[in-house]
Amino acid sequence: MVSCLETKKKRKHFHFHPNKTSMFPNPFARPIFLLRPPPPPILPPPPSKRRRSLSPPPLQPGVSTGQYRSYHRRWTNPEFKKRRLKMKMQRNWVEAQNAGSVLISKDDNFVLMSYNILGDDNCMKHTDLYRNVPLENMRWESRKRRICIEIRARDPDLLCLQEVDRVRDIMKYMQSEGYEGVHKGRNGDAKDGCAIFWKKERFNLIEDDSIDFSEFNLRHNVAQLLVFESKNSKKLIVGNIHVLFNPKRGDIKLGQIRMLLERADFLSAKYGGIPVLLAGDFNSTPSSAIYKFLTSKEIDLSVYNRLKLSGMDRTVFVPWTRKYNWTEEELRTAIGDLDSTKIKNPLKLQSSYASIKGGSLTRGPNKEPLATSYHSKFLGTVDYLWHSSELACLRVLDTLPLNLLQEMGSLPTEEIGSDHLALVAEFSFINKRTNKKDH
Numbered sequence: 001m002v003s004c005l006e007t008k009k010k011r012k013h014f015h016f017h018p019n020k021t022s023m024f025p026n027p028f029a030r031p032i033f034l035l036r037p038p039p040p041p042i043l044p045p046p047p048s049k050r051r052r053s054l055s056p057p058p059l060q061p062g063v064s065t066g067q068y069r070s071y072h073r074r075w076t077n078p079e080f081k082k083r084r085l086k087m088k089m090q091r092n093w094v095e096a097q098n099a100g101s102v103l104i105s106k107d108d109n110f111v112l113m114s115y116n117i118l119g120d121d122n123c124m125k126h127t128d129l130y131r132n133v134p135l136e137n138m139r140w141e142s143r144k145r146r147i148c149i150e151i152r153a154r155d156p157d158l159l160c161l162q163e164v165d166r167v168r169d170i171m172k173y174m175q176s177e178g179y180e181g182v183h184k185g186r187n188g189d190a191k192d193g194c195a196i197f198w199k200k201e202r203f204n205l206i207e208d209d210s211i212d213f214s215e216f217n218l219r220h221n222v223a224q225l226l227v228f229e230s231k232n233s234k235k236l237i238v239g240n241i242h243v244l245f246n247p248k249r250g251d252i253k254l255g256q257i258r259m260l261l262e263r264a265d266f267l268s269a270k271y272g273g274i275p276v277l278l279a280g281d282f283n284s285t286p287s288s289a290i291y292k293f294l295t296s297k298e299i300d301l302s303v304y305n306r307l308k309l310s311g312m313d314r315t316v317f318v319p320w321t322r323k324y325n326w327t328e329e330e331l332r333t334a335i336g337d338l339d340s341t342k343i344k345n346p347l348k349l350q351s352s353y354a355s356i357k358g359g360s361l362t363r364g365p366n367k368e369p370l371a372t373s374y375h376s377k378f379l380g381t382v383d384y385l386w387h388s389s390e391l392a393c394l395r396v397l398d399t400l401p402l403n404l405l406q407e408m409g410s411l412p413t414e415e416i417g418s419d420h421l422a423l424v425a426e427f428s429f430i431n432k433r434t435n436k437k438d439h
Contacts, residue, residue, distance in 0.1 A: 089400060089404070089415055089416075091397050091398055091399070091400065092397075092398050093395050093396070093397055093398070094356050094357070094358050094395060094396055094397075094398045095356070095394065095395040096355070096356045096392075096393060096394055096395060097357075098392075107231070107232055108230075108232060108234065108428050108429045109394065109426055109427070109428045110157040110158060110202065110203075110230070110426070110427055110428075111154070111155070111156045111157050111158070111424065111425070111426045111427075112156055112157070112158040112159075112160070112238070112277060112279065112385065112424070112425055112426075112427060113151070113154050113156035113158070113159050113160070113422055113423070113424045114159075114160045114161075114162075114240070114279035114280060114383060114385060114422065114423045114424075115147075115150070115151070115159070115160070115161055115162070115418070115420065115422040115423070116161075116162040116163050116242070116280075116281045116373070116383065116418060116419075116420035117143075117147050117161055117162070117163055117164065117170075117417065117418050117420075118143070118163055118412065118417075118418040118419050118420065119163035119164065119165040119166075119191065119192035120140040120143075120165055120166055121165050121190075121191045121192065122163060122165075122192060123138055123140075123143075124138070128376070128377075129375040129376050129377055129419070130375060130376065130410060130412075130419070131376050131410075132376060132409040132410040133409075133410050133411075133412060133413075137412045137413060137414060138412065140166060140169075142417075143412055143417035143418065144166070144169055144173075144417070145417070146412070146414075146415065146416065146417030147417040147418065148173050150416075150417065150422055151174075151177075152177065154397070154422065154424050156424065157198065157199050157202045157203070158196070158197070158198050158199075158203070158228075158238055159174075159179070159181075159196065159197040159198070160194070160195075160196050160224075160238070160240040160279040160280060161194065161195045161196075161197070161240075162192075162194055162240070162241075162242040162280055162281045163192045163242065163281075164183060164192055164193055164194065164195045165191040165192040165193070167183050167185075167193075167195070170195065171183070174197045178199060178200060178201070179197040179198060179199060179200070180197065180198060180200055180205070181195055181196060181197035181198070182195065182196055182205070182208055182210075182224065182226065183195040184210045184212075184222045184223075184224050185222070186220050186221065186222050187212065187214050187220050188214070188220035189220075190220055192242075193222055194222055194223065194224050194240045194241065194242055194280070195224075195240075196224050196226055196238060196240050198228060201231070202230060202231060203228040203229065203230055203231075203236075204228065204229050204230075205226060205227070205228060206227040206228065206229050206235070207226070207227040207267070208224075208225075208226055208227075209225045209226075209227075209263060209267060210222065210223065210224045210225065211223040211224075211225070211259060211260065211263060213255075213256050213259070216255075216259065217333075218244075218252055218255050218256050218259070218333070219244050219249075219252055219256075221241075221242060221243065221244050221256060222241075222242070223239065223240065223241035223242075223256070223259075223260050223280075224238075224239065224240040224241070225237060225238075225239045225260070225263055225264055225267060226238050226239075227267060227271065227274075234429050235271050235272075235274040235275075236274060236275050236277065236391075237264055237267050237268055237271075237274060237275065237276045237277065238277050238278075238279070239260060239264055239276070239277065239278040239279065239280070240278075240279055240280050241256070241257070241260055241278070241279075241280035241281075241282070242280055242281045242283075243256050243257060243280070243281065243282045243283040243284070244256060244283065245283050247283075247307075247310055247312035247313035248306075248307050248313055249306075250289070250290065250304075250306050250307065250308070250309020250310045250334075251306050251309065251326075251330045251331075251333045251334040252333055252334075253282075253283060253284060253290060253309065253310050254290055254293065254301075254309060254333075254334040254343065255333045255334050255335075255336070257282065257290065257293070257294070258334070258335070258336065258343060259336075260278065261345060261346055261347050262346060264276050264278065264347060265346040265347050268347075268388075273390075274390070275387070275388050275390035275391045275429065276347060276349075276387070276388040276390075277385070277386070277387045277388070277391060277427065278349070278384075278385075278386040278387075279384070279385050279386070279423070280383070280384075281373075281382055281383050281420065282294075282382060282383070282384055283310060283312065283382050284310040284311060284312065284382060285310070285311035285312060285380055285381060285382065286311075286364060286366045286368040286381055287311050287366070288308075288309065288310050288311030288312075289301075289304045289308075289309050289310075289311075290309060290310055290311075291311070293343065293345060294345065294349055294351075294384075294386060295349065295350075295351065296345065297344060297345055297348075298342050298343060298344040298345060299342070299343060300341055300342050301326060301331070301334060301335070301341045301342070301343060302326070302341040306326065306330060312378070312380075312382075326341065347388060348388060348389055349386040349387065349388060350386065350387055350388075350389070350393075351367075351368065351384055351385070351386060352384075352385035352386070352387060352393040352396055352423075352425040352427075353367070353368055353369055353384070353385065353396050353423070353425070354366060354367040354368050355367075355393055356393060356395065356396050358396075358398050359398070359401075361401035361402065361403070362398050362399050362400065362401055362402070364381070368381050368384075369381050369398075369399040369421075370399070370401075370402045371399065371400075371402055371405055371421075372399060372420055372421045372423065373411075373419055373420045373421070374405050374408075374410060374411045374419060375410055375411060375419045376410055379402075379405065379406075383420060383421070383423050384423070385423050385425050387427065389430075390429065390430055391427045391428070391429065391430065392427065392428050392429075392430050393425050393426070393427055394425075394426045394427065394428055395425065395426050396423075396424065396425045396426075397422075397423070397424035397425070399421050399423075400421065
């Protein structure tokens with residue numbers, strides 16, 4: 001038998017040695033990898049400052065690399081954007097090339113301003129037109145302040161306003177600025193109307209001949225015709241109108257404008273052929289048949305479609321045809337009788353803005369402004385200043401560029417108190433001895 005001491009000695013040969021391997025290691029011995037210190041933990045890299053990427057962004061399908069203006073990430077202060085827009089919103093005067101040849105004296109010059117100020121009732125009823133406008137810019141007290149600032153900045157001698165429903169507020173302010181005024185309200189459910197103001201030291205009112213179109217079955221719209229006499233004893237007729245808005249009722253629009261022209265022609269002849277100046281919101285585009293009627297002697301309605309007469313109905317497609325079957329009621333509404341399909345313009349009118357050349361950013365192909373009104377459903381020109389040949393337009397206040405209006409999103413804004421832009425022009429009485437070829 002083997003003694004216990006020998007057995008212990010033999011067991012020592014099976015002890016695990018760090019430099020030797022054994023087929024039968026001691027299970028109670030500690031492995032070599034546990035005797036070494038553990039490796040240091042792998043930590044994430046320390047945060048570094050964010051660097052601007054100088055490489056272009058990944059190219060999107062259908063987008064060319066020329067559309068990327070900058071490869072740097074930029075942060076723009078919203079207040080800086082507002083200040084930049086305010087600087088761009090400065091409107092400039094554009095003078096006529098022949099202004100010096102018709103200038104008689106500074107006392108004969110006068111400034112007329114036409115402004116659709118957006119009635120408070122219409123603004124709150126038709127909120128779908130101003131989805132992109134903050135509520136604060138829609139409130140009357142805020143808009144009234146901006147409208148008054150606009151009027152004071154332009155300082156007109158004659159002022160024609162449309163959509164006036166807060167009559168007391170407007171009258172109170174205009175009287176404090178040295179103006180006198182006449183307001184003509186609409187009948188029916190509408191609460192707004194038209195108003196004409198004039199400086200007391202420049203003009204005296206001789207006659208007021210306003211028109212309520214509801215008396216002639218031409219809807220509840222109104223127009224004004226006032227006869228003034230300047231301090232130099234020169235007489236002038238000033239008209240102010242807000243034509244029906246409905247884009248599909250071009251016959252009613254044409255009937256309202258026709259009646260305004262006939263009444264203005266009658267008053268002009270009554271006072272010996274005095275000059276005529278018409279302003280307002282005509283709710284017709286420069287490419288429409290109504291605009292052509294105002295600039296020509298007559299048009300034939302048989303070649304026009306009633307639905308497209310004002311050029312504002314862009315939602316309904318109507319195939320163009322050489323002849324349109326006008327009903328007797330429609331012809332009577334537009335022309336006034338059934339003797340002919342032709343409607344005549346008794347006045348020879350000229351557009352103030354179209355007569356003076358402007359920039360490509362603000363004027364269209366027919367030299368009219370690209371836009372005088374802007375809301376969520378319309379962007380275009382519907383406001384005009386028309387004058388007869390006895391007056392000369394010396395300069396006009398140019399409108400805002402179309403891209404700038406689109407950048408705003410919609411009107412009104414923090415600077416503009418209405419969804420229309422004010423039209424301002426300076427006029428002078430033409431001396432009869434002046435050569436007509438100069439004009």
